[in-house]
Amino acid sequence: MHLTKRYFVMNALTVLASIVLTVLAVMLVVAGYTKIFGRETSIEEMRRTLEVRAGIGEIKHWALGIGFERLMNAQEQRELEGRVKSLGADALLLLGRKVVFSTASLPAIDIEKSLMLSDYASDLDTLELSGQTYMFARADQRLMTGEEGVLLLLAPIRLDTDFSLFLGLFAISFFIVTFLAMNLWVSYRFSRGIILPVSRLKDAAVKISEGDLSWGIAEEGEGEVRELSRTLELMRIKLKESVHLQQKYDENRKFLISSISHDLKTPVTSIKGYIEGIIDGVANTPEKMADYLQTARSKAMLVNAMIDDLLLYSKLDLNQIPYHFEQTDVQRYFEDCVADNRYEYDKAGIRLELISELEKPVFVLIDRERMKRVVQNILDNAKKYMEREDGSVEIRLRETRTSVIIEIRDNGKGIPEQDLPHIFDRFYRADPSRTNADGSGLGLAIAKQIVEGHEGEIWVRSAPGEGTRMMISLKKR
């Protein structure tokens, strides 16, 4: 529900609930009072009032029936007195403006007042005399003598004023107290659902503005506040990602600069050396000359390959080149890889074999070109670091429930244990004496990037003298 609507409904409910509670409380108090004092206060009172009203009405009719002349007799007056007294009322008989008979001693001013009130306000049925409320009935009759006769019957209404007053005060104060309590409760709920989360959001926003993006924002609060915290959290994540990317860019730039100045410098320096050797006439025979030129050329080719690898690695690192994944039959793909390398391996006198343990065709989602680069790097390494006569390389394909495992196993010189954790690092070469050999030292770093780009894993098992097993696992599709 929207907050405004919610706020309105809650407030309306507060008022309504307070009213209902007050009514219930008043009913309870009346019931309790009645029980304690043993009389049905209000009902009893009402019954009595109705009785008296009927009674004085009857007396009025009786008086009009017998005629006012007879009311001048003492006997009839006694009867009248008896009747009104039995109701707890009083009678007043006037001729002209003179009181001829009265059961109560009212001051003249009250008599005047009651005459006026009963005359002019015939629609009233009560009148107020010296602080007391009376029900009244009035009869007018002209006597034979021509005088105006008025009979006024007055019955005091006895209200249980103490209790009514108490009940009124109780109801008002009870309403105020419940209303306040409910309002307090509603405010508390609102502060818990809105104000506290908002102030926490504010704290988080301050942290973000100070550059601290590690603070997660919990999704809490009501309605729009909850949406706001969700949005803010999304914003924080986005910001964190962009900061991370920025850091990665900076790191990458530093890496490129340091590799150009460090790793590329070595072959370039040696090219320079060979060329100077030729210019200075150190290469004084045609054979030597050809040898120097040949070396300079291969170094230049190495620099070229290194730059290519470097650019590829940095682009992969920044996720700058998109992958084109294709559904691929693993076995057929590696049959192709073997065919591509057959010539080079035959030339080097190394056996190359594909051993598949897959029972039926297994498919993976790969970028074929990119994955070729991985396999090529590994196969080149196996060939390059073979250093023995009866060299043999096997590509073994296995599957688990969810993945395909590709193992490229050689029986070459192997990798010393202390180098194993580092061979996937960029520019890491296990044998520093081979630093000048071909290869950029980026081959396995690139392979790792690409395999991870496929959500796969690459790892190595190796022992010096026994050979190396490169393992790649890819998810089956």
Ligand SMILES: Nc1ncnc2c1ncn2[C@@H]1O[C@H](COP(=O)(O)OP(=O)(O)O)[C@@H](O)[C@H]1O
């Ligand atoms: N099959 C292998 N046998 C022995 N050593 C290997 C093998 N594959 C990789 N290595 C070691 O790991 C290092 C890193 O390999 P790589 O990243 O391809 O760089 P590069 O081949 O350019 O030296 C190599 O220098 C080598 O010492």
Ligand SMILES: [Mg+2]
């Ligand atoms: Mg290599």
